[in-house]
Amino acid sequence: xxxxxxxxxxxxxxxxxxxxxxxxKYAANTILFQREVYPSDDFHMVKKYGQTVLVTQDLALENxxxxxxxxxxxxxxxxxxxxxxxxxxxxxxxxxxxxxxxxVKLVEPPADASTTRESKPEAEIQSEIRAILKQIVSMVxxxxxxxxxTVFNILAYTNESADVPAGEWVDxxxxxxxxxxxxQVKMRSFSTDVHRIEAMVAYRYEE
Amino acid sequence: MVHPPPKTPSKRxxxxxxxxxxxxxxxxxxxxxVGVIRKGGVESRLDVVTCDYVPPPPKHELKRSKSTPGRDRxxxxxxxxxxxxxxxxxxxxxxxxxxxxNHTARLAVATGVPVNRRILGxxxxxxxxxxxxxxxxxxxxxxxxxxxxxxxxxxxxxxxxTSKARKIPTQPERVLDAPGMVDDFYLNLLSWSCQNxxxxxxxxxxxxxxxxxxxxxxxxxxxEGAYVSSVDFxxxxxxxxxxxxxxxxxxxDVESGQKLRxxxxxxxxxxxxxxxQHILSSGCADGSIWHHDVRISRHKVMELLGHSGEICxxxxxxxxxxxxxxxxxxxxxxxDGRVGDVNxxxxxxxxxxKRNHTAAVKAVAWCPWQPSxxxxxxGTNDATLNxxxxxxxxxxxxxxxxxxxxxxxxxxxxxxxxxxxxYPTNSLMIHAYPSMERVAEIRDAHDSRVLFSCxxxxxxxxxxxxxxxxxxxxxxxxxxxxxxxxGKKKKASAANTEEVGGGxxxxxxxxxxxxx
Numbered sequence: 001x002x003x004x005x006x007x008x009x010x011x012x013x014x015x016x017x018x019x020x021x022x023x024x025k026y027a028a029n030t031i032l033f034q035r036e037v038y039p040s041d042d043f044h045m046v047k048k049y050g051q052t053v054l055v056t057q058d059l060a061l062e063n064x065x066x067x068x069x070x071x072x073x074x075x076x077x078x079x080x081x082x083x084x085x086x087x088x089x090x091x092x093x094x095x096x097x098x099x100x101x102x103x104v105k106l107v108e109p110p111a112d113a114s115t116t117r118e119s120k121p122e123a124e125i126q127s128e129i130r131a132i133l134k135q136i137v138s139m140v141x142x143x144x145x146x147x148x149x150t151v152f153n154i155l156a157y158t159n160e161s162a163d164v165p166a167g168e169w170v171d172x173x174x175x176x177x178x179x180x181x182x183x184q185v186k187m188r189s190f191s192t193d194v195h196r197i198e199a200m201v202a203y204r205y206e207e
Numbered sequence: 208m209v210h211p212p213p214k215t216p217s218k219r220x221x222x223x224x225x226x227x228x229x230x231x232x233x234x235x236x237x238x239x240x241v242g243v244i245r246k247g248g249v250e251s252r253l254d255v256v257t258c259d260y261v262p263p264p265p266k267h268e269l270k271r272s273k274s275t276p277g278r279d280r281x282x283x284x285x286x287x288x289x290x291x292x293x294x295x296x297x298x299x300x301x302x303x304x305x306x307x308x309n310h311t312a313r314l315a316v317a318t319g320v321p322v323n324r325r326i327l328g329x330x331x332x333x334x335x336x337x338x339x340x341x342x343x344x345x346x347x348x349x350x351x352x353x354x355x356x357x358x359x360x361x362x363x364x365x366x367x368x369t370s371k372a373r374k375i376p377t378q379p380e381r382v383l384d385a386p387g388m389v390d391d392f393y394l395n396l397l398s399w400s401c402q403n404x405x406x407x408x409x410x411x412x413x414x415x416x417x418x419x420x421x422x423x424x425x426x427x428x429x430x431e432g433a434y435v436s437s438v439d440f441x442x443x444x445x446x447x448x449x450x451x452x453x454x455x456x457x458x459x460d461v462e463s464g465q466k467l468r469x470x471x472x473x474x475x476x477x478x479x480x481x482x483x484q485h486i487l488s489s490g491c492a493d494g495s496i497w498h499h500d501v502r503i504s505r506h507k508v509m510e511l512l513g514h515s516g517e518i519c520x521x522x523x524x525x526x527x528x529x530x531x532x533x534x535x536x537x538x539x540x541x542x543d544g545r546v547g548d549v550n551x552x553x554x555x556x557x558x559x560x561k562r563n564h565t566a567a568v569k570a571v572a573w574c575p576w577q578p579s580x581x582x583x584x585x586g587t588n589d590a591t592l593n594x595x596x597x598x599x600x601x602x603x604x605x606x607x608x609x610x611x612x613x614x615x616x617x618x619x620x621x622x623x624x625x626x627x628x629x630y631p632t633n634s635l636m637i638h639a640y641p642s643m644e645r646v647a648e649i650r651d652a653h654d655s656r657v658l659f660s661c662x663x664x665x666x667x668x669x670x671x672x673x674x675x676x677x678x679x680x681x682x683x684x685x686x687x688x689x690x691x692x693x694g695k696k697k698k699a700s701a702a703n704t705e706e707v708g709g710g711x712x713x714x715x716x717x718x719x720x721x722x723x
Contacts, residue, residue, distance in 0.1 A: 038336045039347060060334035068329050082324070151335075156327045164327060172328035 012119070016194035017076035021069050023129050023190070023197065024084060024102065028065060028154070029055045030136045031086055031100055035143075037152050049130045068154050071165065076195070079106050080162035085155040087175040090148050096175040096204070097146060100136075103198040107191060119193050128190030132199055135187050143203055177204050349588065375637070375647040379679035380668065383416065385409055390655065390674035392569060392586065392613065392629070393519040393535070395437040395479045397659035397672045400444030404461065405661070405670055407678060408435035413449055415461060416678075418663065426464055430455075439480035441487075446501070448487045450477030456489050458501055470499050470506045476517070481530070483523040486546060488530060490518025496532055498546050513540045513557040520571040524578060529558070529597055531581050533568025539583045541597050559600045565589040570626065572615040582624055584612025592626060592638065606643040608636060613658050618684050619666035625683065627671055629656030635671065637683060653677060 026048055033043045033054040038061065043054040056062055075081035081104055088098040153175060158164070187199035336344075387409040388396060396408040403418045411429040416422075429435050429451050437450035446467070449457040454473035459466050475492030482488075486508070487499045494514035499506040516535030523530050523544065530542040540557035566586030574580035579598045585591050590611055594604040611629040618625065622640035633653050637646040653673030660671045667684045 042336065058334070058336070058340075064329075064331065064333055067331075071329075152333055153328060154333075158325050158327055160325060162325065164325070168330055169327040170330050172326055174326050 013194050016192040020195050021073040026053050034140050037150050049126050080159045083157035087153045088150050091151050096177050098203045101200045105196040107196050131188050181206050377649050380682050381680040383678040385676050385678050388676045393478045397661050398438045398440045399661040400440035401664045402444035406438045408438050410434050436476045436478050437480045441482045448480045450480050452476045478519050479521040481521040481523045483527040490521040492517040509546050511542050519569040522571045524573045531571045533571045535567040537564045539568050570612045570615040574617045575619050582615045584615050587611040614660040616662050627657040627660045
């Protein structure tokens, strides 16, 4: 019985990690499209989560995101990633302009009631994801317009103990925006049985 | 002994003090029996307490909340705050970026932020846009101006900006239908003579619209299979030069409607013509400019070679000293206007060659009130208006506009320049001259790009032709009130309004007059 239980848990973690990774892919694409980090004609429409999502067609970018997300997926499986940040930086001055922060939290199963707790239906998770993606899209209406060309950077906040592929991932600057010039907006969150993702955006705002 | 409930010690204390005040503070004990006797009740007598406990006077306590142990006086909500939140704010303060690692470590210890957390970034920078496809990147660069936002324009606004000092109509005074007008940037299909007639070429046919009477005359047709690529009136307005797509240049008498002669020789499309007295200069697709003396049979009197691309802009200065040309090779040339016999030695070379534009130069115009000034405007990739001094060759002004410049006109009465533009603004713009400030901008003057423009003889009305097959007349330089200097044109348009009648009195209404 105990082994069966553990088995189920492992599958759930795997499935949940895949789901979260996939969410990051679409969220990152949506941000890159909406904030015009890449030209809009690079993106094509894909049906996902019951809505159309714009996904890049640029092979180089696609591969780049793929490489990052495959590592994120591994970290999710070991539970060693705590936060993912997509920072939008000015291309010329390298000042961070926006930080899209996704907190990854492990949901601890209730100690005793884990056997009785029914898993969250897929449809509900999808509708939560849909809500976040829609919120990213709607953010454009009040985020400051970025006039300058930008680049992006993805940061992963991990435990000390995380396995880091040498040479591929390196310790970096958090690309933080000075607190006095930063505004933050909390966004919706979504959760699976194992993970809880909380989204937030901080942007540079100067009078 | 048992006290009844109302007899609380506190009450007793008060009793004592009440009794105390009128008496001398000689003996404390004496006061008690006095109080008891006064009350005189049985219960009170029974309740006599001689040696009760007198509580010590209450200590004056400081009104200060006790600090609870384990609380931080400086971070009051330390125990409630999520460590992650503190960490986030620490990070927001960008301590990590500015201080030494040693300092950071001490700080981390002091604040209790876990340091066993790593911020990792992927070692590669994200790929640049369209880095995987070079041709795409190149195409994007070319198309960039077309994607440009119409600057400063809200989608809901009409996009007309006019000077506050004077009223510039944002609606055309008159709209003429010009069906079949070729939508080609390189052609010059519109001319307005000093005799107040507008010539317009619609595919193979050339029409004259007389502004005085509003009548339309079909001047002539190009030979079978050819199309008209340029028209220009002679200085006296009696003759019309017509350039054809196959390279011929025709000379027409406007009054009689007769073709006087055909001057052959060019091998490509003659996209632009310019007159000076009896010299008709033609710019050809092969980059050559010929001077035709229309009086003599051997009409070609000079050839100017200085462009490697098609000539699309050609203008004589009014005194005939200089000729300006612009080409598809992005070059502006200024030529000496003296005409000699055509032989090897007199093949002209340009006085000035300007290569500042980065796109085809169709728009060239000489300033009517300061002869040394030449204005030129570049195409889509350039969209820049340059003003040159033809004497010194210096570039006096440069001004970037939102979209391709298709033609330039100088105001005769004011120090202003009018430019017409293509996609995306499709606008007419008026710039003040030395300051280059925008006096007015009429966005979407035509539904498609504005291709051609010419100024009426009065200098107050500008006629534009666009890709939407319309001719529009704009009274942008109306004469200052009280002056009758441009009365000719005014009278003309008044007469015309009477003549044609029917709903054209209101200048804002589109009186569509079919030119056919």
